[in-house]
Amino acid sequence: MNLEFALRMCEAAVKQAAREGALVSVAVVDAGGHLVAFQRMDDAEISGPSLASGKAYTSVARRMSTADLAPLVAPGGDLYGLAGDRYVCFGGGIPLLEPGESRRVAGAVGVSGGTVAQDVACAEAAAALWERG
Template sequence: MTKHIPHDLALEAINAGVAKAKELKQRSSLSIVDGGGHLVAFVRVDDAAFGTIEIAHNKAFTAAALRAPSGHWMETVQPGASLFGMERAASRPLVVFGGGLPVYDGDVVIGGVGVSGGPIEADEAIAHAIADVLNR
């Protein structure tokens, strides 16, 4: 049976992400979803822009739904590329820039994390801090 993301571990992971966001001085939103893309845990760090809420959640959804980091798709969705327009093909927005990572149980994706609020490098560093807790 595939593992799920228990709420106590999700909260521990969110706290690790908040610590990383504070270390990097980023006002970000952090989201964790399960394998079906449903919200498991979320926090909006003090003074994060409200627009970051949906972007963080959509990055987490994208990583879980497509079983790859959200930024993996950037080149392939550009005009003339093989998956041009893919980010608009689903019933909910897919995010194709960095900050979303899948969560694994072995080789099986059981969820995703998403971070929005800073430059891509900061979003990815915070997402890794969250995913490292969930993937151990």
């Protein structure tokens, strides 16, 4: 994960947000959950910066998308009670896996500001750029 590529992923998410009619914040983190790049669209919601970063961090920490994690942390789920200060467990965070057999987490993207479906679509646009390399 490097700054140049992380900024390109932010831009891909922002372009998708414009197509979706959403105003979002986008965070890209490295394998340690540290912020590499961030963009916030004009007039995006006030909570977007912390939620986008939290979704990206959560995706790295749990090695899964936050959309897939959401039902697991709900009452009765296998990970009920996991959500806390740092974990954001609703759609919009996607881990970025290294190519090859190891499939180690190289980082993650998190998006917040639209509906959950819009956030997921924007994160998927950024993740698709990563997958294409």
